Amino acid sequence: MHEYPPIESYGVVGNLETCALVAPDGSVDWFPFPHLESPSIFAAILDTDRGGRFRIAPTDSFETSRRYVDDTNVLETTFHADEGTATVTDFLPPAGQVDHPKKVIYRKVDCTDGVVDLAVDLEPRFDYGRAEMSIESVENGILAEGGEERTLLESPVDLAIEDGRITGEFSLEAGETAWFLLRCTGAEDANTDPEAALEETIEYWTDWAHTCDPGDDCAFEGPWHDHVVRSELVLKLLTHAESGAIAAAPTTSLPEDIGGVRNWDYRFNWLRDAGFTVQALMNLGTAEEANDYVDWFMDLCQADDPEAIQPLYGLHGESDLKEREIEGFEGYRSSSPVRIGNGAADQRQLDIYGELLLAVDEMCQHGRTLDDDEWATIRGIVEYVREVWDEPDAGIWEVRGGDEHFVYSKVLCWVALDRGIAIATDGDHDAPLEDWQETRERIRDNVLENGYDEDVGAFVQSYGSDALDATGLLLPVVGFLPFDDDRVQGTIDATERELLEDDVFVKRYDGDDGLPGDEGAFVLCSCWLIDALALSGRVEEAESRFETLLSYLNPLGLVAEEIDTETGAHLGNFPQAFSHIGIVNSALYLGFARGHETRGPPPMGIRLGEPVVSSGE
Template sequence: MTETEFTPIKEYGFIGNLETCALVAPNGSVDWFPFPHVEGASILAAILDPERGGRFQVSPAVPFEGTQQYVERTNVLETTFDAANGTATVTDFFPPAGKVDHPKKVLYRKVTCAEGSIDLEVEYEPGFDYGRADPAFVRTEKGIRAEGEDERTLLEATTDLEIVGNRVTGTLAVEEGDTEWLLLRCTGAEDADADPEGALEDTVSYWEEWVGTCSDEGSGCIFEGPWHDLAVRSGLALKLLTHEETGAIAAAPTTSLPEDIGGVRNWDYRFNWLRDAGFTVQALSSLGNSEGATEYFEWYMNLCQADEPEKIQPLYGLHGESDLEETELEHLNGYRNSRPVRIGNGAADQTQLDIYGELLLAVDEVLELGRELDDEEWDAVHDIVEYVREVWDDPDAGIWEVRGPGRQFVYSKVMCWVALDRGIDIATTYGYEAPVDEWRDARETIKEDVLENGYDEDTDAFVQAYGSDALDATGLLIPIVGFLPFDDERVQNTIDAIEDRLLEGDVLVKRYDGDDGLPGDEGAFVLCSCWLIDALALSGRVEEAVDRFESLIEYVSPLGLLAEEIDADTGEQLGNFPQAFSHIGLVNSALYLGHVQGYESPGAEPMGIRLGDSVSRDDG
């Protein structure tokens, strides 16, 4: 397979129904569609292998230029084809599950002709179970049914369809003013009543109403300013990554899109990482989506109540599944021949001590929203803080999930400090019973240990791990979580060192410069670029922060979407797409910049900012 067969990652549009999703290329091809949920096996996966993965393409039979846009402030995608004889648009959407009275397991594709006349070729080639199941086709009164081992689809069209080998083909001949519909009905929706025009109208209305909570006039949104629309688009992407039934948020809707083209850094991100908790709750709250923030909080609190602290995993399935066994799909060649293609994620079995601090950050955020903890929830929080007090000095795999022997990661220690710090604050502020004096002692012990062993005088910065001189972008979070004030010399030295050693170009920041035990390299991590912007802004280096933020948003796709990483040499987006962490970072950076420039709504304060105060609130 040649690389020209692959669409650049950043050119894809993203649609979904709050249970699953699809990626649509500018040539009208749906190249990724897992079912019935985002973490399910794919029906379409041409993005991972054009020959075996499967696709559903609607595009002109003659040369054309394809462009995409969303219906304003919605997740309804329009792909427009300009050809010599005419212009046509394919409108793609799923009805959001539980939000509108239309079958959710249907991909709707509306074809309209704006001018001239144009013939559109239809090609549907399913690849059930990641391309491992050969489809069987049956013609029915409604259309053509394709069956795999576990799933089936029914392609319904307003044109004649033919079965040719392992695919379904047809032609839509449209003239100015014409409208045609293609419905891909999936398991459970083959016979459901469908009203395509009504489904489109109601889906658009749902998203417009949802975005209304993020408008400048919205009662809950605390962010205004020049990047408001960009932040709202990130909010729409985050909402699509949210599972309606549980409130869990997928890190990304895809698997194995490479961090290194042709390399092995290809992971399955269709799960929920607890480390995202605090940052996610902050972003959702800042966009006025306090309901989503609270639902997410309640989901992971249920997980914490179900397990002892030592059994809490770094990540779970979106329904709370704990068994995420990692396997390789050897029959797929991978995006641009980047192998292996993986499903599942072995990081679920790792010890990552930072997750407890991130969980406590999220608890703190939600309490600020007015949500109270019941006795069982406080017991779970109490037990987590007690557990951290016992194990904070153990080695772990760290936030970046290094595969190999555990290390004494500085960020893990800092987040253990955060767990104790926020635990103390919550207990004293809300009157929960806790051994606060013992927690204060442990908090001070951790801080002394990190200051003695985590800051390297020769490097003149906080390093990645004890005894190492490698730098890590997580050092930028030390003042943001309140461990040290922004004006502390060690904090500013760390920012400068990271700019010197991890910064590429104007804004692209690599995660770290130490060995992680894997071959190959990776791109700059979008979230780390956001952390740099945040640290600069909150240090008073506002002009630098604004300049870097403006540089960062130049890498955002035309649809307002971001992958996990960016290649500093080419500007190409890398890794799974779209990435929740990237959009969380974008929202929070816009928030912080808005804060320092005075763009918040009157009386609002951004959540999670300690503003340089290294003394906990309970200490005055």
């Protein structure tokens, strides 16, 4: 039986349609195919015995070091064995970007020193291990079939088939190379030159990634610049080439509570991520990706009445995301159930409308104009929010303990009115501005009366509750109140007092969410605190906490959804898009607070939140 590697020990590669997670022992432990939300071919990360894997590693003991080829999503795992050193280079060609088949996992093994004996162990387990499978030797490799999918392992060494596994051993001396190509459905007979595929894949990623010349006044300047670039590369890896949708994470059911039930499928797009995602992408200079993403969700919104807009969708716009459990899977370190699909798609989350308007307004600030159909969609959303803002919902955290009057949901309804007014005014669109302004003020008055607790000295999670919620840190960022408002500063202080641990870890909330067990600190919430501090004039404190937070990223620069406050271990799905978005935007706010320039208009928290520190101070 294999042990489960720590979540944070994995690296990720992908082709802009799907991703594979590679463990430090050279094992591909997670690989859904053909798309990120598809059933798995390898899922050892969720069940070491039944999930399946593709491992290449030395036969003797070894130590491992890992890196990405500079500014790429090409992963190198170097094994330091007793008699020599070998490196496995893993990648998939990005879809539509290089002239090589995208449905192939390329694994290059180089011996750089001495002699290394290595073993190959391929255990395909199609459809989460549920499909009946056959394996046979064919003329150009070993073919495995299960359900509607198949793989063909093209190997330079002799392989054997035994008990559903494909195995083999080989030796390499210094200077020798061996290529292993796992061709998936549709790529069995495609011609390819693996060296050329590697060279062109590296060239694509290095050309695409954010770079700065020495004389540039980069908004992301600082000791964290490389972390920002890695976060950008993660976001691109999670962006579907065909639709432009961005997945929350490439994995499902990695636990927020080891051994518990807080295991969710994150291989979908949450509309709530839109505003801060677009801000990050535009300031990184990736306008094409930002526009594609906005086009994608605008098409979804135009297809549905506002009431029918879901909190999340599949990466091709699928709305049926019924939540199911995979029977027989142990789950990561016995964390069950293993879930596919996500029941939160059926929840009512009123905050999503404000987050959509944040994204649209951000794009308009960068010069995008709305056509008549797009404006009709935005106007319809704002009108709908006017009707429902005072109703309860499930909230941003998708609690499963019943709907409440969540403060953040009310504030984001205010945002929907506020940005709707701004977009209509700036774009000279037809709108009932007086009615919208009246509703905006009603929402604001309602939140100030019911969402702020004088005894706590802070905005709370929901009306009638004294529980704190990290979303209170966003009220000045979205422009609801200025940063120097005593209620804002009181909320920051209360968050530090009640939700902060070890000076950097911020939990999402301290209220009941209807689920058993606990969870770690939410990386994004730690970023929100850093943002609030930076924009409140406490820049040195924000920088110190940001550098501490970055020290918890794995050596590859990747981070999960949460971090265990006692051990520093990563928890939840990995790598997490929202965590990396938080890193980009925190670096952006810190850069601006230090006087660096940004691309286009000032970022959202500066433009709207009336920061204490302005550019140039």
